[in-house]
Amino acid sequence: MDKKIAESTIYRLSRYYRSLGHLIEMGQDTVSSDDLAEMDGITSAQVRKDLSFFGSFGKRGLGYNTRLLRQQIAEILGLTRSWNLGVVGAGNIGRALCDYQEFKRQNFIIKALFDADPDKIGTDYHGVKVYDYHKMPELIKELNIEIGVIAVPAERAQEVTDKLVESGIKAILNFAPRSIKVPEDVKVRYENMAIEVESLTYYLRERFGK
Amino acid sequence: MDKKIAESTIYRLSRYYRSLGHLIEMGQDTVSSDDLAEMDGITSAQVRKDLSFFGSFGKRGLGYNTRLLRQQIAEILGLTRSWNLGVVGAGNIGRALCDYQEFKRQNFIIKALFDADPDKIGTDYHGVKVYDYHKMPELIKELNIEIGVIAVPAERAQEVTDKLVESGIKAILNFAPRSIKVPEDVKVRYENMAIEVESLTYYLRERFGK
DNA sequence: AATTGTGAACCTCTTCACAGCT
DNA sequence: AGCTGTGAAGAGGTTCACAATT
Numbered sequence: 001m002d003k004k005i006a007e008s009t010i011y012r013l014s015r016y017y018r019s020l021g022h023l024i025e026m027g028q029d030t031v032s033s034d035d036l037a038e039m040d041g042i043t044s045a046q047v048r049k050d051l052s053f054f055g056s057f058g059k060r061g062l063g064y065n066t067r068l069l070r071q072q073i074a075e076i077l078g079l080t081r082s083w084n085l086g087v088v089g090a091g092n093i094g095r096a097l098c099d100y101q102e103f104k105r106q107n108f109i110i111k112a113l114f115d116a117d118p119d120k121i122g123t124d125y126h127g128v129k130v131y132d133y134h135k136m137p138e139l140i141k142e143l144n145i146e147i148g149v150i151a152v153p154a155e156r157a158q159e160v161t162d163k164l165v166e167s168g169i170k171a172i173l174n175f176a177p178r179s180i181k182v183p184e185d186v187k188v189r190y191e192n193m194a195i196e197v198e199s200l201t202y203y204l205r206e207r208f209g210k
Numbered sequence: 211m212d213k214k215i216a217e218s219t220i221y222r223l224s225r226y227y228r229s230l231g232h233l234i235e236m237g238q239d240t241v242s243s244d245d246l247a248e249m250d251g252i253t254s255a256q257v258r259k260d261l262s263f264f265g266s267f268g269k270r271g272l273g274y275n276t277r278l279l280r281q282q283i284a285e286i287l288g289l290t291r292s293w294n295l296g297v298v299g300a301g302n303i304g305r306a307l308c309d310y311q312e313f314k315r316q317n318f319i320i321k322a323l324f325d326a327d328p329d330k331i332g333t334d335y336h337g338v339k340v341y342d343y344h345k346m347p348e349l350i351k352e353l354n355i356e357i358g359v360i361a362v363p364a365e366r367a368q369e370v371t372d373k374l375v376e377s378g379i380k381a382i383l384n385f386a387p388r389s390i391k392v393p394e395d396v397k398v399r400y401e402n403m404a405i406e407v408e409s410l411t412y413y414l415r416e417r418f419g420k
Numbered sequence: 421a422a423t424t425g426t427g428a429a430c431c432t433c434t435t436c437a438c439a440g441c442t
Numbered sequence: 443a444g445c446t447g448t449g450a451a452g453a454g455g456t457t458c459a460c461a462a463t464t
Contacts, residue, residue, distance in 0.1 A: 004432095006432075006433060007409070008433075008434095009433090010408075010409045010412050011405060011409060013408075013412075014402075014404075014405040014408045014409070015389065015405070017408075018364075018387050018388065019388075019389070022364070022388065032444090032445065032446090033445075033446070033447095034445080039389060040389045041389055041391070042434095043434075043435065043436095044445090044446095045434075045435055045436070045437090045448095046433095046434065046435075048445090048446060048447060048448085049433090049434075049435090049447085049448080051446095051447090052446085052447055052448070056446080056447070057446095058445075058446050058447080059441080059442060059445085059446075060440070060441040060442055060444080060445055060446040060447080061441065061442040061443075061444045061445050061446075062441095062442065062444080062445070062446085063444090063445065063446080064446090076412065077408045077411060077412050077415070078408075078411035078412055078414060078415030079408065079411065083407070083411055083414075085407075092306060092309040092310065092311075093306070093310075096302060096303070096306035097403070099302040100302065100303075100403060100404075101302075102387055102402065102403065102404040103403070103404060103407070105404075106404050106407070106408070108404065108407055146414060147407065147410055147411075147414070154228075154232070170413075170414060171410040171411075171413065171414050172410075173403070173406055173407060173410065177228050177312055178228065178229075178232065179225065179229070179249060179250045179251055181251065187410055187413045187414075189406040189407075189409060189410055191401075191403055191406055192224075192312065193307070193310060193312065193313070193383070193401055194224075194310075194312040194313060194315075194316050194318065195221060195224040195225075196383055196399040196401055197293070197295075197313070197316070197318055197357065197383060197399075198220075198223075198224045198227075198287050198288075198289065198316070199217070199220045199221060199224070199399060200357055200381040200382075200383065200397055200399055201287055201288035201289065201293055201357075201381075202220050202223075202286065202287050202288055203380075203381065203397045204288060204293075204356060204357070204380060204381050204397075205287070205288030214454095216454075216455060216456095218455075218456095219455090242422085242423060242424090243423075243424070244423080252456095253456075253457065253458095254423090254424095255426095255456075255457050255458070255459090256455095256456065256457075258423090258424065258425060258426085259425085259426080259455090259456075259457090261424095261425090262424085262425055262426070266424080266425070267424095268423075268424050268425080269423085269424075269463080269464060270422080270423055270424040270425080270462065270463040270464050271421075271422045271423050271424075271463065271464040272422080272423070272424085272463095272464065273422090273423065273424080274424090
């Protein structure tokens, strides 16, 4: 047992979760794998395979109950409770995240900004306090921070990572444009808008090439 | 010929590109596939396969010249020239992108913000003008905008998409938390920080589950 | 001696197709 | 009759392993 789940399945569950939210808002009570697939631009077999990994949530001949399925996915993804985040780096990205509506909607709560700049320490940004970076390990424990967000320049990414790991953090979202090294039991996700644009320029470039 | 390139390869090229920049800054002239792999946490065979798709850039026994390889990757990804972006939605995300350093570094130039709010139209944010959303089609041509960025609420994402497509845009970066539909020849990339966090909470949740 | 470039083997993810429910 | 759940087939991506080259 315990077949491993595909990373891509997790991402698709998040997509289904949002599509279901939309359907519920529109007053729809049931949905077929075909409809869901159409909404997200994939195949219905993919939708069913993804869901079947976690259980049988549908009714043959009828489809899925939107509210029920959304709730099941919320449980799978751990979205039935709030999560505490700590953002390292009170620069543009760090501050922008404090205003990010989709985090609030999902109960991802930014408990603290950490920065080494004395001018920033002690201030607050839209209700999020800026703390001294050097006191991060204690504060992570005190504030029950579970997810670390790296929003510092590339040069400092590894140093910040090490400090987060020392502080017991097991999940990191890295906005710095550099790969970071972590122990096996720490999960890292990369977020780099420029890389997404580069995957677009690759294709735009192609049109005029050859 | 013309075997299709894997999407994942494109993303890894962007990673190599950044790692090579770092090596060059450190004064390193050559690098092996092993070193590059180590930096990005993948296998050396993967690095060589990725590169060999586009040509033979290395020297057997010696490795790759860092400057040369970085230049080759820049050409593959279309990074040897600047690209003009237009951002739809002058809210938190749209404004944050105007300050995003990694865009500037890569010569991704935000030529315009588009918004329907009369209070915002005519103002400017750190040098980027806010234009009337209704005049977008003309302005996209006038300003030579090649890449559209969607930074509006989910409800408006498809409407904005359609308008971008009508205006001749072939590449879209979508920050709205909703899937969008485009013709086959238009490339879309999704950027949703919450989804990345959800792929982390899935794993965090697991530790306490079962 | 070291390291690339690559066909073949391997593995993982997606799609097919249909039996099984409702 | 309609739609799910899933084993099997197919497609796609990664790793192995080694000949080729410097």
